Amino acid sequence: MSHAFGRERQNNAKFDKISFNNARHASIKQLNQCHKATRKLSDDIYNSDGSLSEEAQYIVSESPGQFKCNKPLQEAVFTLDNCKFWYLNFVYNFLYKCIDVDRVHFCNMDTDSMYLSIAGSQIEGYKQGLKYVIKDQVFYDLHYKEWLPWDNCTVAEEKKLMSLTTESQGENIVCQAPKCYSLYNGNEQSDDIVSLVNRMKGVSEKKANLTTNDYIKCLNEGYNINVTTSNLQMKIGIMSMICIEKSALTGIHNKMVVLANGCCAPFMYGINADHYLID
Known part of the structure; x- marks a missing residue:
């Protein structure tokens, strides 16, 4: 549907x-x-x-x-709603209670994943996690095993139900919209970028040959990138290869209301960007 x-x-x-x-x-x-x-x-x-x-x-x-279809529609709807509930449960009942949110920035969020920029230690590497942004150590030590994996934990403990695990880590991330981001190491100023993960929904990253520099140019310079996708279609016994040109990176986000400071708000009837107050 x-x-x-x-x-x-x-x-x-x-x-x-x-x-x-x-x-x-x-x-x-x-x-x-x-x-x-x-x-x-x-x-x-x-x-x-x-x-x-x-x-x-x-x-x-x-x-x-x-x-x-082996699964009922109700199960799919419940799964999506349940994901959102546990998502917010982690944010409000754990993250906000023991983590200094002034040093943590929500870069990108989806139904079952979130990407955070953490201003931790400049000496230790980028795989430090939340170690240096904890504001309530007692609460963290008491509850972190309910949500997060820990050193030398088993696979079952790392991937336990209703909890989180680390998928990928890097020094920098460029996020333009949900399901559209690039995770990389290095500095774009010195041109030593090493791409770790590139994601763009609706376009094959390998076939489109998207690089981290494309995401950065799109964000900083409004640089638009179009790619051509090919697929086979058969009509009236005639097989044709259809080539479609798609806009892979445009810097335009039409899934939510984008405010002047870059924050996004959900669509609501009768509400536009002018109705939001920005401090």
Whole structure:
């Protein structure tokens, strides 16, 4: 189910199955009622002695009439809501109570993840965690094992339910929007950047060849980056490769209301950026 503002809920997803087969498997799939189209891609290839080296390849498109979902919709909705509850539970009942939030900045947040910039020790490396920003050591020592992993803990203790674990760490991060960020080491001024993680929803980072410098240019200079994505589509028995140019990095965030100081607020009916007071 996808929800669009001002319209009824609708299912716009396509579930066509495209597979590559030899002649035997292609002929079997053509007998299926969900068969849509078949196209030959290559001929048989023979060796010099007449033996078959490689069979002919066919691409078969199928459009199943039914789909099986093993999980009820209620479970998916509950999982999303439950994630948000435990997310806020960690922030308000642990982080705010024992961590100096003046030295911790929320860079990027998603349903089940958060990215923090921590102003800790300048001597120790970037893998220091929350060690140097604790304001209530007694509360932290009493409750941190309920939420966080610790040194020499087991895998089960590290990945326990309703808790957090460290996915990746770095010296710097550039966040433009949810699911759009670059984590890296080094300094952009000295041009010694080492990219650790690049994320951009809707675009393959490897195919787009996005680098950390692209994220920095987009943020500082309003630099727009377009990439071309390719996919196969079959209509009326004709297979076509469709190339679509997408805006990978634009610096435009249209999922939330962006305020003048860069903070983001959720969409609410009748409320725009002018209604928020910024100190």
